[in-house]
Amino acid sequence: MKLTRRDLLVWSAGATAGLIVTPVPWKLLDDVSIWTQNWKWIPQPTRGPVEVKQSFCTLCPKGCGMRVRMAAGWPVGVSGVSSNPINRGALCPLGFGAHQLNWHPQRLRAVRHRATTSSWGEARAAFAKASGEGPIVIVDGQPGRAASSVFQAFVQKRGGSYRVVPGAENQALAPYENWSGVPASTLGYDLENAQTMVSFGAPLLDGWVTPGRFTRLWAERAAGMAEPQLRLIQVESPLSRTAARAWRWVPVPDGAEAALAAGLARVLLDERLVPAHGPVPSLTLADAAAQTGLGINAIQDLARTIVSRPPVVAIANDQNPAIAALNVVLGAVGVRGGIVTRSRHTLSAQSVQAVRAAPSHVSYVSTGADIISARAVLIDSTVPWDFTPPTDAEVFHFAAWDGGSSKVDWLLPAPGFLEELTDVPTAPASAIDTYAVAPALAKAPPEGQGAAQFLVGIDPHLIPAEKIIHTRCEGLFRERVGTVHGQEATPVTTLASVQQLEERLWEGAVWVNDPPRSGDFRCELSEWPKTAGPVPPVNRLPTWLAPVLPPLASKLYQESGLRESPEGENGRKA
Numbered sequence: 001m002k003l004t005r006r007d008l009l010v011w012s013a014g015a016t017a018g019l020i021v022t023p024v025p026w027k028l029l030d031d032v033s034i035w036t037q038n039w040k041w042i043p044q045p046t047r048g049p050v051e052v053k054q055s056f057c058t059l060c061p062k063g064c065g066m067r068v069r070m071a072a073g074w075p076v077g078v079s080g081v082s083s084n085p086i087n088r089g090a091l092c093p094l095g096f097g098a099h100q101l102n103w104h105p106q107r108l109r110a111v112r113h114r115a116t117t118s119s120w121g122e123a124r125a126a127f128a129k130a131s132g133e134g135p136i137v138i139v140d141g142q143p144g145r146a147a148s149s150v151f152q153a154f155v156q157k158r159g160g161s162y163r164v165v166p167g168a169e170n171q172a173l174a175p176y177e178n179w180s181g182v183p184a185s186t187l188g189y190d191l192e193n194a195q196t197m198v199s200f201g202a203p204l205l206d207g208w209v210t211p212g213r214f215t216r217l218w219a220e221r222a223a224g225m226a227e228p229q230l231r232l233i234q235v236e237s238p239l240s241r242t243a244a245r246a247w248r249w250v251p252v253p254d255g256a257e258a259a260l261a262a263g264l265a266r267v268l269l270d271e272r273l274v275p276a277h278g279p280v281p282s283l284t285l286a287d288a289a290a291q292t293g294l295g296i297n298a299i300q301d302l303a304r305t306i307v308s309r310p311p312v313v314a315i316a317n318d319q320n321p322a323i324a325a326l327n328v329v330l331g332a333v334g335v336r337g338g339i340v341t342r343s344r345h346t347l348s349a350q351s352v353q354a355v356r357a358a359p360s361h362v363s364y365v366s367t368g369a370d371i372i373s374a375r376a377v378l379i380d381s382t383v384p385w386d387f388t389p390p391t392d393a394e395v396f397h398f399a400a401w402d403g404g405s406s407k408v409d410w411l412l413p414a415p416g417f418l419e420e421l422t423d424v425p426t427a428p429a430s431a432i433d434t435y436a437v438a439p440a441l442a443k444a445p446p447e448g449q450g451a452a453q454f455l456v457g458i459d460p461h462l463i464p465a466e467k468i469i470h471t472r473c474e475g476l477f478r479e480r481v482g483t484v485h486g487q488e489a490t491p492v493t494t495l496a497s498v499q500q501l502e503e504r505l506w507e508g509a510v511w512v513n514d515p516p517r518s519g520d521f522r523c524e525l526s527e528w529p530k531t532a533g534p535v536p537p538v539n540r541l542p543t544w545l546a547p548v549l550p551p552l553a554s555k556l557y558q559e560s561g562l563r564e565s566p567e568g569e570n571g572r573k574a
């Protein structure tokens with residue numbers, strides 16, 4: 001039989017059409033997918049019993065309550081705990097993918113000294129030598145933990161300094177500390193009782209304070225309502241996600257926030273819309289209008305609108321003193337729905353140390369000259385990766401993951417997600433004191449070691465973090481105040497022993513103090529603070545990201561663009 005070119009073409013067309021309707025190509029595609037997901041270096045969760053435990057995310061200072069699904073002792077999934085009063089079931093995208101982080105290819109698995117593999121023994125010897133030769137500084141990203149007490153004890157004995165990298169929320173509360181003497185770390189926003197919030201650029205719906213705290217309030221009392229119970233007025237140049245969802249968006253140029261705050265205060269005082277709580281700004285209304293581009297009438301209308309639904313509180317995104325002074329004029333300091341000190345009950349000094357992120361006046365890294373002249377700087381793994389100490393000292397950086405391009409002398413592998421026992425003090429800007437414990441649910445790799453454990457190895461007389469946590473629980477039990485929120489809410493007064501309290505905390509419950517009492521915090525302000533243009537933040541770190549992102553978080557938050565970028569580039573300029 002003679003085979004023509006036309007026969008061949010017809011045959012191959014038929015074969016191609018036939019292949020598509022047979023399962024062969026799809027089976028091949030499926031197999032290739034499976035093969036490519038099963039390379040020997042890709043981690044395979046061990047088969048074993050599945051259990052669900054309750055704990056806390058410790059990747060940033062917010063300490064969200066989470067439910068952790070464990071398979072054969074490894075975390076394989078997380079979700080929020082709706083009964084948790086801190087985050088009310090919400091987690092950020094990083095928290096949702098946190099269980100993937102321990103498997104990340106950039107997980108640090110060995111001590112590195114200037115890019116070469118070294119050992120813990122050499123690192124310990126180098127740090128001990130440095131701390132004997134000159135001053136040392138320890139930098140902490142999550143102050144108030146038992147580990148933080150170990151750091152403070154170490155530097156006290158060696159004559160060094162303890163410094164904290166501030167979050168944006170605590171920076172915004174710094175002016176009240178200057179005017180009242182009450183530490184910013186003990187202040188918070190009583191958001192739950194406010195009816196009007198004037199946010200000067202704070203990303204209230206995009207990662208501000210603990211996930212779920214403001215967003216749940218907003219969903220219950222504002223979302224989709226033409227006349228919301230909670231009015232959010234967003235003062236910001238770009239139409240950010242928060243601005244787009246706010247009840248009112250007030251676009252003003254970057255740096256004109258202080259002028260608007262002064263203009264609003266002037267109208268409030270001139271028109272007697274508030275009792276006189278503070279000084280009259282020197283800026284005239286005409287100047288405020290010129291700087292903000294809003295017009296005199298618009299500023300007057302805004303001032304009248306703000307006070308028409310009290311309680312009202314102004315929220316800054318940095319330590320701009322003019323916005324804090326506006327709160328003084330509004331009478332929003334030390335009152336329900338405003339800026340409050342946290343606890344109704346006075347706690348003993350020991351318990352204050354346990355529950356508060358910074359027990360006394362904390363020294364931030366950017367305010368200390370000692371870091372520049374230090375012989376050695378130890379950076380804890382809780383410090384954001386992109387923090388670079390302004391120093392030529394020998395730098396010992398603890399981290400669970402290598403975020404790349406870090407100029408440090410020693411890179412020291414720390415325990416990863418839920419691999420180390422830690423306590424969780426009150427979240428930044430919270431109005432209520434809380435305390436929780438996150439036990440080590442997963443086994444840390446043998447090469448991992450936390451900074452506190454490292455220091456105890458150098459100075460065995462230091463009290464280890466585990467013992468400090470136990471002492472803190474004893475202190476809280478003795479206070480006999482507050483409620484333990486677990487499966488159900490249990491007042492501490494009904495617990496029979498400290499063991500009962502510890503058991504509940506170890507099982508994922510959280511101790512919550514009673515709500516704040518108004519009137520016990522005052523700011524004395526004799527003259528309107530001077531601000532020349534925009535106020536630069538001390539060290540603006542709006543996002544507390546891990547050095548690397550888990551795949552789930554990348555999907556949720558980078559590729560999807562669901563989260564506003566720190567630069568606000570997703571927002572349109574007004």
Ligand code: SF4
Nearest residue numbers: 057060063064092095
């Ligand atoms: S906000 Fe912080 S503590 Fe909460 S889930 Fe995200 S990373 Fe974890």
